[in-house]
Amino acid sequence: xxxxxxxxxxxxxxxxxxxxxxxxxxxxxxxxxxxxxxxxxxxxxxxxxxxxxxxxxxxxxxxxxxxxxxxxxxxxxxxxxxxxxxxxxxxxxxxxxxxxxxxxxxxxxxxxxxxxxxxxxxxxxxxxxxxxxxxxxxxxxxxxxxxxxxxxxxxxxxxxxxxxxxxxxxxxxxxxxxxxxxxxxxxxxxxxxxxxxxxxxxxxxxxxxxxxxxxxxxxxxxxxxxxxxxxxxxxxxxxxxxxxxxxxxxxxxxxxxxxxxxxxxxxxxxxxxxxxxxxxxxxxxxxxxxxxxxxxxxxxxxxxxxxxxxxxxxxxxxxxxxxxxxxxxxx
Amino acid sequence: xxxxxxxxxxxxxxxxxxxxxxxxxxxxxxxxxxxxxxxxxxxxxxxxxxxxxxxxxxxxxxxxxxxxxxxxxxxxxxxxxxxxxxxxxxxxxxxxxxxxxxxxxxxxxxxxxxxxxxxxxxxxxxxxxxxxxxxxxxxxxxxxxxxxxxxxx
Numbered sequence: 001x002x003x004x005x006x007x008x009x010x011x012x013x014x015x016x017x018x019x020x021x022x023x024x025x026x027x028x029x030x031x032x033x034x035x036x037x038x039x040x041x042x043x044x045x046x047x048x049x050x051x052x053x054x055x056x057x058x059x060x061x062x063x064x065x066x067x068x069x070x071x072x073x074x075x076x077x078x079x080x081x082x083x084x085x086x087x088x089x090x091x092x093x094x095x096x097x098x099x100x101x102x103x104x105x106x107x108x109x110x111x112x113x114x115x116x117x118x119x120x121x122x123x124x125x126x127x128x129x130x131x132x133x134x135x136x137x138x139x140x141x142x143x144x145x146x147x148x149x150x151x152x153x154x155x156x157x158x159x160x161x162x163x164x165x166x167x168x169x170x171x172x173x174x175x176x177x178x179x180x181x182x183x184x185x186x187x188x189x190x191x192x193x194x195x196x197x198x199x200x201x202x203x204x205x206x207x208x209x210x211x212x213x214x215x216x217x218x219x220x221x222x223x224x225x226x227x228x229x230x231x232x233x234x235x236x237x238x239x240x241x242x243x244x245x246x247x248x249x250x251x252x253x254x255x256x257x258x259x260x261x262x263x264x265x266x267x268x269x270x271x272x273x274x275x276x277x278x279x280x281x282x283x284x285x286x287x288x289x290x291x292x293x294x295x296x297x298x299x300x301x302x303x304x305x306x307x308x309x310x311x312x313x314x315x316x317x318x319x320x321x322x323x324x325x326x327x328x329x330x331x
Numbered sequence: 332x333x334x335x336x337x338x339x340x341x342x343x344x345x346x347x348x349x350x351x352x353x354x355x356x357x358x359x360x361x362x363x364x365x366x367x368x369x370x371x372x373x374x375x376x377x378x379x380x381x382x383x384x385x386x387x388x389x390x391x392x393x394x395x396x397x398x399x400x401x402x403x404x405x406x407x408x409x410x411x412x413x414x415x416x417x418x419x420x421x422x423x424x425x426x427x428x429x430x431x432x433x434x435x436x437x438x439x440x441x442x443x444x445x446x447x448x449x450x451x452x453x454x455x456x457x458x459x460x461x462x463x464x465x466x467x468x469x470x471x472x473x474x475x476x477x478x479x480x481x482x483x484x
Contacts, residue, residue, distance in 0.1 A: 102451055125447040125471025144445050146472055210475065 023137040023318045026127045028149040028185045033192040035317075036156060042313035042323040043157045043306070050309070054321055055084030061110050062088035063119040064141070065097065065126075070282060070304050071141050071150065075118050078311040087114065104133045111136040116318050137318040145179050151281055152185040154310040158303040159238055162277040166193040172232055174200040175242035175262050175287055177207040182281040183242060187211055190220075197222040198232055202261050204254065205244065228262050234271045239264070241280040241287050241300075259285075266291040279303050347372075347394040349416040350403070350429075355379050357409040358389030360483050364405050364438055365391070365398070372396055385412065405438055407431040408465065408478050433459055435467060439481045446472040457481075 025031070031039070060079045064072050067090070076086050089095055097106060103126060110117060111134040119127060120141040127140035127147070142148040160166050171190065173183045177199055187197065188211075197215065199207045199222060206224065215222045225232055233239065241264060249255040263286060264278070280288060280300040292298050316323050353361050358378045367374060373394035382388035403415050407429040417425035437454040448455045448471055457467035465478035 103447070104451065104453070121447075122445070123447045123450050124443060124445050124473070125469065128471050129447045129451065129453065143447075144472070 023320060024127075024131040024139070025149050025314060025318060026131060026138070026140045027147045028152040028189045030149070031189075036153075036189065036192070039153060039310070039313045039317065040157050040160050042316065043153070043309040044161075045323060045327055046309040046312040047306075050081050050312070052081070052326065053083035054316070054326065055079060055082040055319070058084040058115045058319065059113060060084050060086050060088075060116045060118060060315070061114040062086055062090070062141075063106070063110065063117060063121075064088065064090045065092040066120050066122040066142070067091070068120055068142070070307060071120065071148075074304070074307040075139075075141060075150070075311050075315075078308055078315055081308075082312060082315065084115075084315075088118075103129065107134050107138075116315065139314060139318055142181070145181050148181050148185060150307070150311050150314055151182050152189050153314060154303065154307040155182065155186050155240075155279060155281070156189055157306045157310045158277070158279060158299060161306065162299060163237055163275060166190070168194050168196075169237045170196050170198070170235060171238045171240060172198040172200060172236040173207075173240045173242070174228060174264075176205045176244045177201040177242070178205040179245055180242045180281075183207075183240065184211060186240065187220075188214065191218045195220060198225060198236065199223070200225045200228050200232060200262060202226055202258055204258050228264075228268075230268065230271055233268055233276075234273065237273060237275055237277075239272075239276060239278045241278060241284070243280075243283065243285055243287055263287050263289060264292055265289045266295055269295060269297055272297065343421065344392055344394055344418045345421055347392065347396055347418050348398055348403075349393075349418060350391040350406070351388070351414045351416060352382065352385065353389040353391065353406070353410045353413045354385065355387045355389050358391075361389070361406045361410050361413070362391065364409070364483065365402065367391070367393060367396075370396060401432070404430050404432050405435075408435055408438065408467070408481065409483055411465065411478075431459060431462065431465065434470075435459065437484070439467065439476075439483055441469045441472060441474055442476060442480075442482055443469065443472050443474040446474060448472075 062072055062075055072090055079086050107130045114136060116137050118139045118141050119130060121143050124144035124146035126143045127138055130138045140147055140149055156166065163169060177183050197220060244259045246255050266289065276297050277299040278297055282300055282304055355378050362368065362376060370393065375392040378389040379387045380390060397417065406413055408431060411431065413429045415427055415429060416423045435457045439455055439457055441448050441455055446469060456470040458470060460466050460468045460475065466475055467478065467481060468475040
């Protein structure tokens with residue numbers, strides 16, 4: 001048995017092991033409560049004022065060693081809307097990594113060209129390692145099943161925007177709670193805001209024990225369910241659905257067994273709270289039926305849109321751009 | 332034959348380091364971690380010796396070498412019971428247990444096959460997140476393992 005330390009930002013916890021650049025964002029636990037709230041305000045600002053030329057003259061690399069649609073496009077849109085230029089790749093098979101180039105060499109080489117690196121990698125810990133081999137800030141856009149902090153920021157922003165607060169909410173997480181990095185990161189980020197969690201998953205995909213210990217240690221209430229029942233849905237403010245990720249399974253038969261266990265249909269929302277919002281990190285397969293899309297409680301497409309604003313705020317953080325000054329100059 | 336004579340039969344050091352009370356099962360791992368196979372000074376390695384506390388034990392005696400404390404502490408992960416004796420002119424001048432450091436670098440491989448450390452030519456790094464039972468957590472991928480299951484290089 002092991003534990004997720006509250007201060008699992010080891011980079012800051014242990015002297016002598018700071019990343020080489022402090023503006024990098026590897027894990028949501030790199031960000032304090034105050035900084036989360038400040039970033040949410042900045043995201044709100046960018047939602048109202050998406051276009052600025054504050055990255056004029058800056059070049060940003062998007063290195064996607066693993067495929068992605070939303071994350072890469074929204075990061076690239078964020079840079080473009082802020083007036084910066086983007087270089088990069090979305091398919092590692094077109095790069096020298098196929099010739100056996102190490103990640104270190106790729107990062108060092110790209111660092112010569114750009115002001116910021118946004119990277120997604122299929123290996124866990126790749127982003128943390130990248131921060132140790134370059135002075136250029138790194139934003140982790142997902143490292144295997146490990147961390148995906150910009151997704152967490154947009155989830156937090158979506159919750160904040162739809163509920164008007166982050167504190168004291170009933171949050172139900174459904175589906176793949178074992179491998180789903182978004183639920184793990186969101187759970188950890190919510191520790192500041194006194195949530196009550198419901199975890200709905202089959203035994204094969206239930207919330208790992210270290211996250212339950214994390215909840216216990218942080219005084220977070222949680223209940224586990226294997227049944228996706230009306231009682232659970234009707235006592236929820238945020239219904240966070242996840243896809244059972246085929247790529248995380250080594251045994252395809254295991255995947256086939258569990259992939260359809262927790263599907264949401266519109267009729268299941270009949271008795272739900274008025275303020276309920278359904279979130280999903282996307283892409284969905286069939287865990288949310290198409291008839292849910294027209295329900296005003298469905299929020300996943302707006303959630304993906306919020307990713308743009310949250311990422312604009314994160315890019316500014318990484319480049320040391322003070323958005324509050326920007327706001328003042330706008331007035 | 333008396334116990335004292337038995338011990339003397341192994342080796343008596345004039346100057347050097349004796350690492351005692353190493354669990355028998357990990358003696359050669361400890362030898363590996365300390366890198367003493369490359370030394371050219373007199374070296375005695377004993378294993379499966381009688382131990383009152385642990386049944387059997389291993390022992391390493393190295394003549395004329397005084398290791399930095401951090402080097403000796405590297406074996407604490409696998410041999411937490413080990414005791415270091417510093418010998419000068421046949422006298423034990425210092426006796427202390429090994430101490431598990433907060434950070435363990437380059438000794439343990441991460442058992443997550445998708446961890447960056449298993450795919451790049453780089454040193455591993457683990458943080459000790461619990462001392463009872465000893466649990467270490469990969470600095471990179473966050474994967475945790477208890478010391479008895481940790482895979483030592």
